[in-house]
Amino acid sequence: MATTTLGAGWGLRPYADGDRGAVLALVNADRVPGQPEATPAMLGEALAGRSPQNGEWWEELSPPATDVLHDPSGTVEGVVSYAVRPGDGEGFILWLHCADDRPELLSVLVDRALRALEAEGPRTVHAFEISSALNYGLEALPVRHRPAPRRVLEAAGFAGRDEWRYLHAELPLAGLPRAADVTVVPSGAETRLEIVEDGRAVAEALVGHGPGALGAVWWLGVLPSARRRGLGLRLLGSALELLAESGVREVVLYVDDDRSMAPPVPPEDDRTAANRLYDRAGLTEVDRLYCFTRPA
Known part of the structure; x- marks a missing residue:
């Protein structure tokens, strides 16, 4: 250059x-x-x-x-x-x-x-x-x-x-439902939450505790067989409540919806439902995040 x-x-x-x-x-x-x-x-x-x-x-x-x-x-x-x-x-x-x-x-x-x-x-x-x-x-x-x-x-x-997609919200978030039965597994600066049915986890979330009063939802997923039952929204509500109770006042979330991916998007990579869930929950999109490559 x-x-x-x-x-x-x-x-x-x-x-x-x-x-x-x-x-x-x-x-x-x-x-x-x-x-x-x-x-x-x-x-x-x-x-x-x-x-x-x-x-x-x-x-x-x-x-x-x-x-x-x-x-x-x-x-x-x-x-x-x-x-x-x-x-x-x-x-x-x-x-x-x-x-x-x-x-x-x-x-x-x-x-x-x-x-x-x-x-x-x-x-x-x-x-x-x-x-x-x-x-x-x-x-x-x-x-x-x-x-x-x-x-x-x-x-x-x-x-x-x-x-x-980079999302942010101040906690606590009002109006979110909670999951009735959640297994919580702490691990250092991260905590896993699971909804278990018939001996297997059908929905899980991973949250993190960052610097100061900052936290993150690193991952949230629901098995295909358990979708369309509101488990994702209830698990998100439980995850955000757990963070708020531990002193977290701001939460961030990253959605790898990769708009550069050529269609058709494989079902396991489709984040349409996830984005709809986070919007409904009240998280705000802060920005789009770009990576860059310069070939040799």
Whole structure:
């Protein structure tokens, strides 16, 4: 891609400890509803290449490199973090932030990452594919809240994929029914809820307890043979009640309805009923989440 020129005095350099406050300010300026405020501890985990979500994917990456963009006065105006996956040689732009999402700054940061990742030759590069420690499960770009990075990535040769629907609600949510008999199985920061009939789980949900008063519904499913009986709505009501009782005041939910999937959509991947359920329950769509790929 062509390099954007910002003028004399602007520069790029590796992240240093003294940049922490400025980088956190950039990250938090891009925060969307339902996401926690990034803390020094969260930044430290992201810089080290670790994350509470998608941890196994981070383990496949080489240690990430993080660079900052500064203006002539030395003020940090942007940051980009990137890494290579040695197993297949593919590259990843992991997270990217700059002041006011200015396209000219974003272009410089994306160019920096691509030049570093492709220093030894062309490779496929992905962007916004993996959730970092700086957010809570947000593994793709919220394109309505951050349209500039999408435009800059596409101008650099990346193709975007509409992968996720991102939903949010404040708890408690009134008016939801509850399941009469639910089995609750705690496991660390996650809890599984099951509705069991005749010795087998016919509906289940997985909820998470995130930073502060934030929680997530990671999964909710009902067996085909048990559908159209209202089990999904009652189980969701029970899951949200459980989170609220544990101190959760905001909940997020990700629906992998992948609008880029070519029809016909296999029945097991059809999220039409799930989306209808979450809308009916009162969760609000915050954004659509896009991942990006640039072929070698």
